[in-house]
Amino acid sequence: MEIPYTVTARPDTGLWNAKVGIWLFLASEVMLFGGLFSAYIFLRLDAEPGYWPHGLLNVPVGTFNTAVLIFSSVTVVLAWASLKMRRYSRYRVYMAITILCGVIFLVVKLGYEWPQKYDHFGAYLKTSSLEKYERYLGNKHLLAEGLPPRVEITGHLHNEAALDDPKIKEYEVGLDVVYTDPTDPKMDRPHFFFVPPTEHVATIEKADVERATMFLPTHNNYFATYFTITGLHGLHVLGGVIVFTYLFFFGGITYRQNPEHLANRVEVAGLFWHFVDLVWIFVFPLFYLL
Amino acid sequence: MNNPPTTEPVDHETEHYAHDVSNHVRGYLLVGATLLVCTGLTVFLSYVNFGSQKANIAVAMVLATFKAGLVAYIFMHLSAEKKLIYRVLVFTGIFVFALFWLTYLAWYDPITH
């Protein structure tokens, strides 16, 4: 006996095998990301005022990546539609574009966005020292506006040796623009365009600092969840790209045997890809915008 | 139930579907465009002050849910999917909701908060 319904649907369920399989897999993926997002909710609700940073990511780049993923979602569905209409060469074109989009997304993420964070520095101040750095923080102004306080000073670290060398007693930080004029109402909320750290250098004594690191997962729970969720999401994108590449190069063999079989495979891979897109639709506002 | 129901594969359904596909393509493009516009809108609205951050989060999540719904309904063909898939997804939805809601509830105590 051969395994039935690999290509054609079983009449009483109306589904072929891989369709059932992929939806079950996606259900488990929903629970996986559900667990991570519930951790996000939990940690964010638990965070002390000011400890869940806002506006530290590069929004235009993030928007660009979102658009790339959405675009690739369209092309993958068109690739599938082309196969359904038995237009193989057009399928190849759409598939190539999809793969390219996936690669662009990963390159932007790993080649630009993540390194940009590693290069950024932040120092959480001790509660007792907040007063001392009021001219950078502008907490009186924020209090009057009913906004959460600033407890961290971020920017470009000029003396990187200070991170490891206990003999160096202070950090020299090229301030992010918000700390140069903290009481300006324009600075109350984050900006759309990314502004690189200014040449305005502040000296922060280590004795006043609670904890200071580059923007790594260790920096705070915001970056911990950011790197974990985007990292896991990136792995999914990578998985999708690998599958698409396989279908791009070896799809012809399946197509010659049974075009419907290839269409089904592309549909299944596409379902996974749409799911990856769908997760990103939530990741983007939660981390970049809110 | 003396006669076992047939389980022979049928082909006409998929054949029929293939003709429909070309009509769907326009729809896919339209949905793609809507999604891009919604992304722009999400970004724009996040810089509008709705009074509190909670309100901003709510607005962004409503938009994201709408976008996710479009992706699932049109791109993932849920609009024409079989009941069985829906059943699996409904249960998954309930459990995800339980995970979110109950971890939140466990954190929130009316006596201490």
Next chain:
Amino acid sequence: MDVSSSVSTHAAHDSHPHDEHDHHELSFLRKYVFSTDHKVIGLQYLISGLIFLFFGFLLMMLMRWQLAFPGTRLPVIGTLIENVLGQGAMNNGVMTPEFYNSLGAMHGTIMIFLGIVPVAFAAFGNFVVPLQIGAPDMTFPKINMASYQAFFAGGIVMLVSFFVPGGAAKGGWTSYTPLSDIADKGPTYHVIFNGQTLWLIAFIMLITSSLLGAVNFIATIIQLRAKGMTWMRLPFFVWAQFVTAFLLLLAFPPLESAIVMQLMDRVAGTSFFLPSGLIVNGAAVSISGGGSPLLWQHLFWFLGHPEVYVLILPGMGIVAEILANNTRKPLWGYKSLVFAALVLGFLSFIVWAHHMWLTGMGTVVSAFFQTTTMIISIPSVIILSAFFISLWGGSIRFTVPMLFATAFLPMFGIGGLTGIPLAFNSADLYLHDTYYVIAHFHYIVAPGTIFAVFAGVYYWFPKATGRKMSDFWGHVHFWPSLVCMNCIFLPMFLQGMLGMHRRWYDGGQGWTLASEKVWGVSGFHWNLPISIAAWVMGVAQIPFIINFFWSIWRGEKVNDNPWEATTLEWTAPSPPPHGNFLEAPVVYRGPYEYSLPGRDKDYTMQTEPIKEGERVLHEPTMSLGH
């Protein structure tokens, strides 16, 4: 179809020694190691799972020495372990506290995730489910193979962790944070090769394996049922596996996310589960803090509780098959059983926080979980009652599988009923983390699920090999096991009521209440008889091991349907060839048509067409399609 037709299928099998798709002989590797055949994979799971079960039990037998004779030299074996694992494990033959903790954590982990789940779910599910629904194989045979390989790799990593500096994971099978987050971070800390990190990595592999298996099982049951095999004609075992697969599919991923986060905590230095101001060994830890240890518990128990039903449901399924077959009666209340299993599966997702009464959760949420926990006992009781009523009026054949299956009923009953006090928030405050809890859940998994597993091995052994296991040695295996199980776990209820904590290294020697006498023996001194029972039980498994291997080659040869059972697997040749059935089976009736009046024999197989003028049984119907 009658007995002669099962003989004729055998004859047909003999005349076509090779299945039609199997013209070329597969190499040894492809046939036994990298096989995509569900039966081979099932047996791979069975053998490795049983080995892990026994290994996990060995760990416990070591611990029982320390509990019975705290701080005394373990003769011979102590020196042996010291030579292999070093002085960190055994100091001059005396077990170190660290090693004791490792043994405890690894006993739990191995028994549950490497023993029972692979055997009860993966092994029986793989071997039996496709046969019972009349399918040629699983829907995704290659994924099935990958599932076993991921499991195997996870098992190896788990075993390797015993040999890294500091030894295997010590945080209990629950790996509660922040303890497990900071575990092993001493001077010899290696970022990957330490017990806890390897535990996490092994878990990711095991979860992957479970997910692949679960997807496969569900898709198989939905898609590959034979012609005429409607949902309500599925044997109850298939239903139990179906629900179990859903539990694994949807409950494991949140744990996977938690494991990824704990891995990040340990490897990348994040603080998902580490609170602010954490002090270790008198010094503040350099972490960002702000994490939540409770979050781990939520995500862990979100899996942890459905996992309990993952452990018991396949056992119930096996018992149902054997009860119907050996009472020669239709299973009582088939439809209620099916719906009880479905409700059980659903509710098991929303009871998890009853493991967390002591964490000081909110009162609202405690009340919610207490209520759902009470409700979930209803479907469990429905299932157990239906099993008991099934015995009523049967002419029972006490075969070896039936012995184990009947023993399952009261044992599971004790385990279930003693769980009710734990469901109450206030009663649990006292009993939490005592030996009472140990006794409660071991009654469910040890004489419960493990007995069901043994029953299943004895029952389906003829299908896998064409031979029967010895009845005599089956009895020698069963009776001492039954007595020892109760000698081990009954006294633990007493110890628990004295407040003896389940993780004590000294067996409660230093605890005042443990010196109080119950039935003439103090709580602490109950450890000795328990330990002796455990060691005797280890010896009692030897007949099983010998019987198992001896019977593979030397057991009594039997026909394709030695138990005179009704379900589809008994229509296939024993052992079934690649592709299972010689021709696609067609199903005409429900799974348990035993001893029906007016039939010429006391069982009617599912493949037997309805005869002219036959009294047709009422069949329940249900639609899950379209």
